[in-house]
Amino acid sequence: MLSSNIAEIDKHDDQITIPTLRQGLLATSDKIIALEPAMPGVYFNAPDIELNYDVAVVCMSGGKDSFAALKRLLDIGFPKSKIEMWHHLVDGNEGSTLMDWAFIDDYCVKFSEAVGIPLYFSWLKHGFEGEMLKNDSKSHSHIIQTPEGLIELTRNNAKTDTRLKFPQQAASLQTRWCSSALKIDVGRRGITSQDRFIGKRVLFVTGERREESGNRARYNQLEPHAGDTLRKSKSPRKPRHIDAWRPVLHYSEEQVWQSLADWRLVAPVPYRLGWSRSSCQTCIFNGDRIWATIGQYFPEKLKAIADYERQFATAISRKGLTVSERAAIANPLIIDDQVALMQASHREYTLPIFLREGEAWKLPAGAFGIESSGAS
Ligand code: SF4
Known part of the structure; x- marks a missing residue:
């Protein structure tokens, strides 16, 4: 059972965020099974897909569903050498510690080392706190880590604005600005700012699940990503085939935990403390x-x-x-x-990522919990 707060987040994601990302993706396809108007490359159910992609980008929050999504990608035979993980730094990388768990960034690094899959950080400069303290000033830069190093994307055309308040517990992205400013926009610019994706087929993997809410129950499992250009235009200047795939959309929470148990992945710390979700430690929800x-x-x-x-x-x-x-x-x-x-409370993650030989896997205290503890 989910709290009304979480249902509100999901409703917002479904009614505002996802439709916004879909704009401009209009055409027909004879294979579509979807509740939305027909669009090319859109599949309501796509638990298994063809693996003809040059690269898979897995959004790695450090929460259980992102791990389950990565495991499913590996289990169906997608080559590990073609996978990379992206993690958005909610507090930025300039010293703020207001929102996120202290260890989460290093946890993702240690996980990346343990599985041998590269990890790239991306963030809004000065993070949540910097955005919240905007006072008659412009938005900060986006910073994207790439295989060649960091790129800083200035936002000189952004409007001068004042926030000086927390995001609202509301459906609108304008007022509940954290998800869009710190995650969605940053991820989209990670795709559109890197020429290495031009001319490529890219699979963009995230870990949402239908069971989480009635709104998520209506998500498509495979569809063009907002950064796709090939299905928006006949001859795009920067041709990119980017598909968004939700490989665990049909999973129950039980299946997610079973997946982590099968992988012998130690349950992430927030769940061990009793949190039902691993998102910002001080999430507004x-x-x-x-x-x-x-x-x-x-x-x-x-x-x-x-x-x-x-x-x-x-x-x-x-x-x-x-x-x-x-x-x-x-x-x-x-x-x-x-x-x-x-x-x-420590920034350096020093606990094991995977269980040692002979150790038994344990369901964490927060599994199947009902306490509202943030957005996934
Ligand atoms: S986890 Fe909560 S506070 Fe953090 S970005 Fe998401 S909604 Fe905002």
């Missing part, structure tokens, strides 16, 4: 009990958010309660996993 848990075990993280609520004179919650007030009215989760708790 966190429930009262998660704020209470953050207050108990990570008080400096709660204080940083509370200080900004005070500075902006606006609570994140639409009900008007501050994160401190919400933490005070709920019981924190009881965290038994002291090893995971120690790791949670």
Whole structure:
């Protein structure tokens, strides 16, 4: 069962984000099985696909569904040598620690080393905090890590703007700006800014699941990605065939955990602490009990958010309660996993990625949880 907060995020993704990405992709196909108007290359169900791609980009958040998506890609025989992983740094890479788990970036690096698949970071300069503190100023650059090094994409044409408030717990991308500014836009520019994708067939892999909400139940499993140009124009200046594939869209949560167990991948730390999702640690959609848990075990993280609520004179919650007030009215989760708790506050990830020989896989405390703990 999902909380109404998560359902709201999903509704927003489905009604605002995905339709926006689909704009301009109009034509016909005799193979389409979809609830949307017919479009070329769109398949409502595509659990198995042809593997005739030059490269697969797997969006790697460090959460369970992104691992399951990567495993499925490998299991169906896509060559590991053609896969790369992308991870968006929510806090940027300039020193902010406001939102994300301390270890998550290094965790992705260590996972990349363990499986032998390259990982590239991309981010909005100064991250969530920098975007939130825009004050009559322009948007910061996007920074994309590529095989040749970093590229910085300035945004001189962006409008001068003021935020000085948290994203709203709302459906609109204009007001709940974090997902678009820190992830969707950054990923799209990662595709469109790199000439190495021109003339190539690229598979863009993400880990959404239909079971998560009624809205996600209507997602197409295979469709052209927003960065595709070949199906938008007859003779594009930069021809790119980019397909977006959701290989675990049809999975249940049970299948996801089974997939991680089969891989002998140790459950990621947030789930071991009791979080049902691994997204920003201080996600604006966190429930009262998660704020209470953050207050108990990570008080400096709660204080940083509370200080900004005070500075902006606006609570994140639409009900008007501050994160401190919400933490005070709920019981924190009881965290038994002291090893995971120690790791949670350290930037360097030092725990095993995979189980050692003879070790038994354990379902983490947050599996099948109902506490709202962020967007996936
Ligand atoms: S996890 Fe939460 S706070 Fe972080 S970008 Fe997503 S919606 Fe925003």
